[in-house]
Each structure stands twice: as structure tokens, then as C-alpha cells.
Amino acid sequence: MTAADAPETGRTTAPASRAVLPLAIAQFIMVLDSSVMSVSISQLVEEFDTTVSTIQLAITLYALVMAALMLTGGKIGDLFGRLRMFRVGLVIYAVGSLMTAFAPTVEVLIVGWSFIEGAGAALVLPALAALVAGSYEGPARARAYGLLGGVAGAGIAVGPLIGGWLTTAYSWRWVFAGEVVLVIVVLAVSGWIARDTPGPRFRLDLVGALLSALGLALIVVGVLQSGTWGWLQPVQSPITPFGFALTPFVIAAGLFVLWGFFAWERRVVARGRVPLLDIRNLRIPELRAGLASLLAQNLILLGIFFAVPIYLQVTQGMDAFQTGLRLLPTSIAMLLAATIGARVGSRFGARAIVRVGLLTIAVAGIVIVATIEPELATLPFGIGMALVGLGTGLLASQLGNVVQSSVPAAARSEAGGLQYTAQNLGSSLGTALIGSFMVGALATSVLGLIAEDPGIEAAVADQAHVRVADGIEYLPPAQVERALLDAGFATDQATQVVESYSAAQLVGVKAGMLACTAAALVALPFTRRLPGRHGSTPAA
16 A cells, blocks of 8 residues: 555544644744844854854755655654644754754754754644645635745745844844744644544655665755865865765765665555655656745745855845845745735646746846945845745745645645655755855855956965865955964955955855856746646646
């Protein structure tokens, strides 16, 4: 018996109109952390005496742990009951939040936030998606998913404002303490959600869980380390197979493990057992298109929310609250677009709305790139960030409903696991890939500008090459100047190097934003199989 053949878990009734409230609050909690971390990068670096790359690692690991465990979390919900696992996951998440709030070192922060919270979220999110589908039908379900998409978008975008204010006025730690309170509220009203009962007993596919987690982890780690190891030409690669950097070999190993995962899942089905992932569902065109679009949505959004705060904080010298204010237009536009998109989806079709959203994001990226200068152009930048919110809100209003409505009722937990796997894989790749592009562009640009500057002596340029080869970070220009002076550089030489470094930072941020724009355009062909008007899809 396979997951697709299994009957849907039973459930008792609950006031459906109230069910979306605890689910929406849980969705808000799940996405709040990443956006808070984005605006708190400078404070975290200073408080823990670490680097931007380490915080980038923490952000990437958080999304990676969720992506790697999401399919397993969805299957556990099928086995023990979705509402029960929703509650258990919330408790685990609260433990991680409390540990993060009191973290004395960055290592403890990574354990509490990236691993424990990530594991809790992997239980909560697939159950959340399935519980929405089980509580609503037809247009009401589409509106509920639109609301959740808007809440998720608002969490990503309002998080910088809330986190920025708390970080500036008090401490980023208060955000995680506040999450514990919100979890208690959700648990208190979780009785409003329709209660389900566990489905037929089956043996959990532990081999499939291990293979899927390992494959995804290798791919993301390879992308994450590309800025340090190099893509092909070795930079700081620990080993150099055939004279190349380790990066492509780690990514290829991840793809090979995922191939092994799919082969194993076919074998499990052939033996009549319940697989971790029923790959027959992946033959559904709407499901594949929805998952690809979700991956692109989060890759773009988290890439933007990594690049923009670095520009505002490191280059412009803003604090966390000022950064949050500059991101507020994204929040407002995202919430409005998600609400409107959910209401007009049946009229225009998901395909048209998602395509408009992706094109809007591409335009937003170009607008923002045009505003990235030494002096912030406040109005054009605000317009660009509002367009980001408009585009991502339109995507969020459609894709959750597309994924859940494309599969049989019995596969809703599995679809929820796939949905959030795609989203969190996109999030981790967005932070890792865009961060890698930015670091690479920063290194190339700073060396080029130093080489072109006749006022910088050859010996100074040689030292710069050595230091960049050892690794380069996004740091405030004043901090770089102090480090150069402490290293014995003459004042005029240090000033000229810092000027080149500051200009290179702008190039790096622009490269990151252009990569996000390109991702939006590359995602367009994958929307062809999304439902059109009245649920129609193009002929095969």
C-alpha cells in the first residue's frame, strides 16, 4: 500500500472559520526568524565576534535543516496524526527559540536556531499545509492559502521592522523570547483546528529519509562553500581533485545521492511498502510546476533579503531599525497582493498571476540595482522594494493552493512536505547562491579597482591580492581602514584601498540583485503547467 492509495485520515469537525487563525500565527512564527536575522547581521557579528559568512551559514543551515527533514516530517504526520505532530513540532520549535534567546556563543545559536528550530518547523509546516486543506474546500481553501501566503510574506517583510526595532532598542534576543509566547498562544487555540486521526500504520522509510536529507545537504553545502572554495578554480578548497575546486564534486555527489533516493523510493513501492515520497505524484504536471515556482519564489526573496540588508547596514551604515523601515514597502505590498491575488485567482488563473508576479520581481530587481549607489536614493529604492512585495505576494497567493489541490486528499501531508521542501531549499540556495555571487563579485571588483588605481603602490596591491585570496568579507569601510592602519599601511594608501573596497561592495550587491532578477526570468518557462483559467492547463 502506498501513500497515494491510503485513505485520508479521519477528522472531527471544528469551526472552520476559526481554524485558519492558529495556522496563520504558526505560519508567521515559522518565517519570522529568517527576516529578523537579516537585519540583525551587524549586531550578531559584533556581539559574537564573528563574521558575515558565519551568520550566512546559520541562515542557510536553518532553511537547509527544514528542507532536508520536511518530507520525513510530513510522513510522521500521516503516521501519528497531523494535528498531534503540529503541536509536538511547535513545542520543539519553542525549545529551540528559548535556547537561541539565551545563546552565549554563535555555536549555541546555530544549534538552537538552525537545528532545533529547523527540526520543529519540519514537523509543523507539512501538517499545517494538510490541516488547511482538510479544513476548507473550494474557494474557501484558495482564500485560506492566500491568507497564509500573505501572512508568510508579511512575516518575512515585517520581521525586519519588528526585529530591527527590538535589536536597536533592546536586543535581537527578545524576538526569540517573543516566539515562545506566540507558540503558547497557538497551542492554546489549536483546538479550533479540525482534529484528524492517524491513518493506517506503516513503517517509516528511514533509508529514504537519510538519502533525501544527505542529497539536499550536499547540494546546499557545495553552493554555500563556493564563495570560499571557488566554483572551478580553487581558492581555499581543502582538496583540489584533478586541479579543480571541491565545489562541483560536492554538488555532483548531492545529485547522485538524490538519484539514489528516487531509485530507492521506486524499490520501496515495488515491494508494496509506504515510501517516504510516492514519486508517482511527481508525474502530476501542476504539482511539478507549483514546486518549481515555490523554489524560485523563495530563492529570489531570500536572496534579496540577504543582499539588501548588507547594502543598507554595511555600506550605508544603518542600524537594524532603519533597515526594517526601508523594507516596510515590501511588507505592505506583499500583504495586499496576496489578499487580492487569492480573490482573483479563479478569474485569471494561477498561471497568469504567477507570471505577472515573476515579471514584476524582475522589474523590481532592475529598479533596485539602479538605486544602489554610495548615497541611497530613498524614493526609487522604496518603489523597487514595493515591487518586490507585489510580485512575491502574487506568487504566494496561488502556489500553496496549486500544490495542495493538484494531489489526492490522501497525499496532502506528502504534498505539504514537498511544498515546504521546495520553499526551504529555495531559501537555503537563495542565501548561499546569492551570497556566493556577492562575495565573488566583491573580490573580483576590489582587485580590479586596486589594479587600475595608479595611486596605489605595487607592493600594496600585492598585499591586497594575498589578503583577498585568504578570503574577503563585507565589512564597514571604517573597520577596514582601521585594520589597514593597524597593519602598517600608510594613511593615504589605506584611504585609497578603502575607496576601492567601498566601490567594490556596491558592485557585489548589484551582482546579487541581478542574479535574483535572472532567477525570476529563468523561472518563467516552468510556469507553463500551472492551472490557467477555470483550472485548465496547456495540452501536453
